[in-house]
Every structure is written in C-alpha cells, then in structure tokens.
Amino acid sequence: MKIAIIGVGSVGSAVATAVKNTGLAHEIVLFDRDGVRARAAAEDLGHASAFSYDVKITAVNTYRAIRGCEIVIIAAGANQKPGETRTDLLQKNVAVISDIVPRVMANVDSKKVKIIVVTNPLDVMVMLAQKLSKLPAGRVIGTGTMLDSARLKIILSRQLGVSTRSINSYVLGEHGDSSVVNWESVSIGGIALDDFCKQAKIALPATTRKTIEHRVRNAAYEIIQGRGATWDGIGAAVADLLHAIVNDEKRILSVSTVDGNGKDAVAMSLPRIVGENGVITTLHTKLSKEESVALRKSAKIIRKNFDLI
Numbered sequence: 001m002k003i004a005i006i007g008v009g010s011v012g013s014a015v016a017t018a019v020k021n022t023g024l025a026h027e028i029v030l031f032d033r034d035g036v037r038a039r040a041a042a043e044d045l046g047h048a049s050a051f052s053y054d055v056k057i058t059a060v061n062t063y064r065a066i067r068g069c070e071i072v073i074i075a076a077g078a079n080q081k082p083g084e085t086r087t088d089l090l091q092k093n094v095a096v097i098s099d100i101v102p103r104v105m106a107n108v109d110s111k112k113v114k115i116i117v118v119t120n121p122l123d124v125m126v127m128l129a130q131k132l133s134k135l136p137a138g139r140v141i142g143t144g145t146m147l148d149s150a151r152l153k154i155i156l157s158r159q160l161g162v163s164t165r166s167i168n169s170y171v172l173g174e175h176g177d178s179s180v181v182n183w184e185s186v187s188i189g190g191i192a193l194d195d196f197c198k199q200a201k202i203a204l205p206a207t208t209r210k211t212i213e214h215r216v217r218n219a220a221y222e223i224i225q226g227r228g229a230t231w232d233g234i235g236a237a238v239a240d241l242l243h244a245i246v247n248d249e250k251r252i253l254s255v256s257t258v259d260g261n262g263k264d265a266v267a268m269s270l271p272r273i274v275g276e277n278g279v280i281t282t283l284h285t286k287l288s289k290e291e292s293v294a295l296r297k298s299a300k301i302i303r304k305n306f307d308l309i
C-alpha cells in the first residue's frame, strides 16, 4: 500500500517511523511545505528502513506524487507551545487544512481514499477536512482520543496492577480539555471496574478518579513542558489505526468522525468499529448522568469552535 504523510515535523516524522515499522506500506511519500525538511526526513527514514522492511520512502514537492495513495495522513500545522491549548491553534490550522485537503482530493481516488487527521484542534479539523473533501464521514478519521484512552489505560494499569491489554477503557468527546473519561464502561478482564476493585481489594474513590482524569487531560501539557512537543504516543496511535484499517480488523477504537448533518453535525470521539472502509459503526456506551452531561458539553464546545471558522 502507498501511504502519504503531509507535514513532517515532530509528529509527522514519528508517524512516518511508526508507519514504516508496521510493514504495511510498500511506499511512503512525505510532503511538507518545507521541502528541505521533507527531503532530510525521507533520507533519514530511508536509512532506517535498511534495518527493517523494504519500503520506498520519498520526499515529494508536488501533490501529483501522492497519486495512488489509499491513505493520506495529515500531520501538518502549528503545534502547542508551552501554556497554549489545542483550541489556540484553531485559526492557524484552519488555513493549513484548507490548503492541504483540496490539493489531496485533486490527486487521489475519492472512491477509495481514507484521510487520517492528526492536526489539532483535532475534532474541528476533522469536521473541516470532511467538509472540504466531501468524502463519506467514515473515511475522514481523526485519531481523536486514541491517545487519551492509551494514557488512561497506562495510569489504570499502574494503579490496578494489571496489564493494559486486560483493560477496556475509553476517553470520549473532544481530544482536548473537555474530554470525558467513561468510568461507567471500564472493565478489567471483562469484569466491571467496581467489581474488580472489590475482588482485588483496591480502593478507587471519586477523589482518585478525579486525579486520574486530571492526569489524562494534562499529559500533553506536561510532555510539551518537558520536551517541547509530543510525538511518540501519537505516532504509535496512528500505526495502530493503520493496522485496524489495512487489515480490516474491525477493532473498536475511540476515533473522531463527523456524526449528524447540517447544523447538528459534530465530530468527536466515541467507540467506533474501524475496518478497511474506515469507520463502519458508531457505538453508544453506558454513561453515568455526569458523563452524559459532560459529553454533550464537549460536543457543544467542538461545534462552537467549528462555527467560529
């Protein structure tokens, strides 16, 4: 499969490495408005491929070169500086997505292509990319809260002393400050969280849960403070999403796609079944009253930001 990555900064480079390491692509094309940067990334990554899979990696300076790509990953645009929120990037990245998507669509097969959006503020960028591309909603997929859900799993794994692979837990809503931890649906080895805690004699009171929520929401801020940007986690999330699509895994992932039409349309993360056609089905999990209110509020925030553009 031929895959394009648009934007090869910190995130795009990590995504390219992770995509290369899946072995799912026979060709990866890198495009960045900074051609020197793209060429350097392709060169470096090309050397790395000599130690893993045979994959052709090229930097391209025209969108014509993405012809034949069935998956286009957009990782271009401004990132958060220390103290900035994802929403602060809105206007800058509206310009970036508006520049990229029409050029992508002019060069791909609209019947087949799937666009993976990574650029923040993620959910609004998914809405914009879907609108500009006119693709079916299920084929414009934002990584959404995949990363937030992974962060939650890691914290729970340490707290509960079980492998992340035995934990089923999702963060829903905005990939941003209004994200919602869906405690009501958390299960450990198929056992509801409260029941698991009783059996394992572990206390997880409301105060601890609030602290966990805070840590999940603030993880990116802390990483940005410490290393200037985040890239490894999102690289792995994109690779995981790619596996689900290319291998038609029909896995349930908390990704963001547009639901609804017209003024009611909004993109946010919900558990969705993902396969070769992108998002196939959206699922509705059990929510507490508080979670349900928070999720509606999150949707409103995303829609309000979209209406600002």
Ligand code: NAD
Residues within 6 Å of the ligand: 006, 007, 008, 009, 010, 011, 012, 031, 032, 033, 034, 037, 075, 076, 077, 078, 079, 080, 089, 093, 095, 096, 099, 100, 117, 118, 119, 120, 121, 122, 143, 144, 147, 175, 229, 230, 231, 234
């Ligand atoms: P960066 O500044 O390191 O790189 C951005 C790259 O985009 C640059 O190389 C720049 O030249 C390129 N670019 C800008 N406008 C372009 C255009 N119109 N066409 C082509 N290329 C263009 O930033 P980064 O750290 O790589 O972050 C990229 C984006 O990813 C940001 O919006 C950031 O917030 C987001 N991000 C998302 C997640 C997530 O979970 N979804 C996680 C981390 C970062």
